[in-house]
Amino acid sequence: MHGTSTPAPAAETTFHRSRRRRRFWARSARSAVPYGLIVPVVVVIALILGYPLYWLAKLSTQRYGLFELIQHHGSSVGFANYRSILHDSVFWHTLLRTVVFTAVNVTATMVLGLLIALLLVRVSTPVRLVLSSGLVLVWSMPVVVAVQVFYWMTNFQNGVVNYLLTQLHVGNFEQHDWYASTFSQLSLVTVLIVWGALPFVAITLFAGLAQVPRDLVEAAEVDGARPWGVFRDITVPILRPILLILTSLSIIWDFGVFTQPYLLIGQSKIHTGNYLMSVYLFEEGYFKADFGRGAAISILMLLIVAALSVVYVRRMVRIGVAQ
Amino acid sequence: MSRRSRRRLRQAGWNAVGLAVFVVMVFPVFWMISTAFKSNDQIVALKPVWFPLHPTLQHFTDAIHRPYFWRDVLNSMIVVGITVAISIVVAFLAAIALARYRFTLREVFVVLIIGIQMLPQAGLIIPLYVVLARYHQVNALSGLIVTYMTFVLPFCVWTLRGFLIGIPKDLEEAAMVDGSTRLGVFMKILLPLMGPGLVATSVFAFITTWNEYIFARVLLNDQSKQTITVWLSYFLGTSRNTDWGALMAASTLTAIPVVLFFIAVQRRIQFGLTAGAVRG
Numbered sequence: 001m002h003g004t005s006t007p008a009p010a011a012e013t014t015f016h017r018s019r020r021r022r023r024f025w026a027r028s029a030r031s032a033v034p035y036g037l038i039v040p041v042v043v044v045i046a047l048i049l050g051y052p053l054y055w056l057a058k059l060s061t062q063r064y065g066l067f068e069l070i071q072h073h074g075s076s077v078g079f080a081n082y083r084s085i086l087h088d089s090v091f092w093h094t095l096l097r098t099v100v101f102t103a104v105n106v107t108a109t110m111v112l113g114l115l116i117a118l119l120l121v122r123v124s125t126p127v128r129l130v131l132s133s134g135l136v137l138v139w140s141m142p143v144v145v146a147v148q149v150f151y152w153m154t155n156f157q158n159g160v161v162n163y164l165l166t167q168l169h170v171g172n173f174e175q176h177d178w179y180a181s182t183f184s185q186l187s188l189v190t191v192l193i194v195w196g197a198l199p200f201v202a203i204t205l206f207a208g209l210a211q212v213p214r215d216l217v218e219a220a221e222v223d224g225a226r227p228w229g230v231f232r233d234i235t236v237p238i239l240r241p242i243l244l245i246l247t248s249l250s251i252i253w254d255f256g257v258f259t260q261p262y263l264l265i266g267q268s269k270i271h272t273g274n275y276l277m278s279v280y281l282f283e284e285g286y287f288k289a290d291f292g293r294g295a296a297i298s299i300l301m302l303l304i305v306a307a308l309s310v311v312y313v314r315r316m317v318r319i320g321v322a323q
Numbered sequence: 324m325s326r327r328s329r330r331r332l333r334q335a336g337w338n339a340v341g342l343a344v345f346v347v348m349v350f351p352v353f354w355m356i357s358t359a360f361k362s363n364d365q366i367v368a369l370k371p372v373w374f375p376l377h378p379t380l381q382h383f384t385d386a387i388h389r390p391y392f393w394r395d396v397l398n399s400m401i402v403v404g405i406t407v408a409i410s411i412v413v414a415f416l417a418a419i420a421l422a423r424y425r426f427t428l429r430e431v432f433v434v435l436i437i438g439i440q441m442l443p444q445a446g447l448i449i450p451l452y453v454v455l456a457r458y459h460q461v462n463a464l465s466g467l468i469v470t471y472m473t474f475v476l477p478f479c480v481w482t483l484r485g486f487l488i489g490i491p492k493d494l495e496e497a498a499m500v501d502g503s504t505r506l507g508v509f510m511k512i513l514l515p516l517m518g519p520g521l522v523a524t525s526v527f528a529f530i531t532t533w534n535e536y537i538f539a540r541v542l543l544n545d546q547s548k549q550t551i552t553v554w555l556s557y558f559l560g561t562s563r564n565t566d567w568g569a570l571m572a573a574s575t576l577t578a579i580p581v582v583l584f585f586i587a588v589q590r591r592i593q594f595g596l597t598a599g600a601v602r603g
Contacts, residue, residue: 035426131341131421281445285448
């Protein structure tokens with residue numbers, strides 16, 4: 001960048017003015033570059049997300065079923081969809097069930113993930129390699145594949161889980177039907193979700209543990225700190241940012257989970273008594289082709305998730321803006 | 324017992340726990356592969372056969388000869404290929420803007436990119452279905468590709484931005500001083516250095532798209548138009564006598580490309596994620 005020019009004699013003013021103007025355009029062209037670069041992404045997002053979101057708001061105030069879908073025209077019903085949902089005990093029961101389900105899943109994922117991360121630090125190198133490769137393998141399993149494998153393992157006729165539990169004298173599980181009760185169904189879904197999420201959490205936390213300074217731990221031990229004290233006063237504070245991000249991500253993911261409960265429990269066994277939020281939305285809105293009511297449920301769900309995301313998004317935005 | 328042997332014993336204990344966790348975690352994957360290679364008698368045996376000593380490929384043959392297997396694999400490849408190709412190019416531009424420029428609406432854009440990734444997919448099936456139905460894009464791969472872009476784009480922007488930050492600005496500035504144009508800097512310096520990052524991000528975008536279930540389930544009804552994950556989810560059907568061997572063979576086949584790609588790039592993305600988490 002050139003410095004500001006010294007006051008010019010009268011004869012040269014026009015020349016200077018045109019140069020200044022040129023510089024002005026050059027500068028605006030430069031400051032337009034980033035906007036030019038983000039335009040394609042913004043346009044795509046506006047078209048395929050913004051426009052449907054506008055429709056979502058509109059649909060939620062309309063009666064819009066199969067007939068209206070074919071007609072391409074819904075009839076306005078005001079807030080009737082919202083009223084019907086908020087007065088429906090199924091919605092409130094589903095919400096409560098999903099909150100409890102999320103709490104159990106997130107707690108199990110975080111506690112077990114942290115334990116495996118700490119275990120990875122303790123074991124000797126060959127075992128660490130074996131265990132972490134195993135975790136990466138599990139991490140890479142597609143969800144739909146995992147569902148099919150779990151379904152096969154828990155099959156009541158010749159599922160290997162029943163055999164193993166019986167052999168290990170946990171009880172008599174011969175021909176035990178894991179899909180008989182809601183509690184049992186959702187427990188299986190929890191095992192599936194936690195199993196799938198553990199590798200990501202454990203490996204990320206393990207990477208974070210590498211940042212715990214060794215000499216700090218040793219100094220604390222020399223001063224007589226017990227392992228629990230070291231963990232509470234040194235490890236946890238250093239891991240806190242990672243723990244916070246992983247916990248918020250898990251809450252958001254588990255609250256909106258669809259594929260695992262829908263496929264593992266199976267469409268034929270889904271009913272109002274074992275709905276989770278996403279399944280409820282899918283069944284009531286899409287499957288029953290009641291798009292107006294489904295849109296209202298979607299909006300309620302999006303609002304809840306937005307509230308849950310505030311901590312995570314704010315944190316990530318701070319990282320993104322500060323870089 | 325001496326102090327040293329006590330410590331060795333404790334180490335052996337931790338190692339044993341580590342291997343036990345490994346066995347429990349990996350068992351489902353092992354069981355899938357093992358079942359896929361067993362004969363039908365061994366699969367339904369009351370006392371499970373752990374290792375198929377006489378492996379058979381029969382189930383793999385059965386699986387790939389099921390109706391629509393190849394059709395749906397091809398569909399998945401088309402959807403994944405186009406989605407990733409468009410997303411990576413478009414996202415790279417936006418990532419450069421985020422990593423290299425300061426502009427007034429930058430913060431708004433960051434919020435948009437992060438916020439979208441948090442939207443629960445189920446919450447969007449209804450408006451997307453209705454809007455795409457209006458434009459006759461339901462039951463068409465193009466509709467699905469467009470839908471996937473909404474999620475793959477922000478992910479790519481964010482991940483590529485992370486890789487770009489890792490490349491020192493000095494290199495570009497030095498080239499600019501030497502008289503290179505912006506485009507020249509981009510082609511000669513940024514693009515080659517970003518190679519690994521672009522590959523890793525594409526692979527991750529490939530995996531999320533290949534694995535996606537709910538949108539494909541909602542937007543594609545025709546069996547000949549489905550993706551491989553939906554095909555696999557319908558495998559069980561309604562019959563009571565499930566062909567477990569073929570189901571596990573099909574599951575193995577669906578997982579193979581994902582597992583291979585994932586293992587290839589896992590370290591890079593993991594580092595990016597951790598670096599991001601710690602930097603906060």
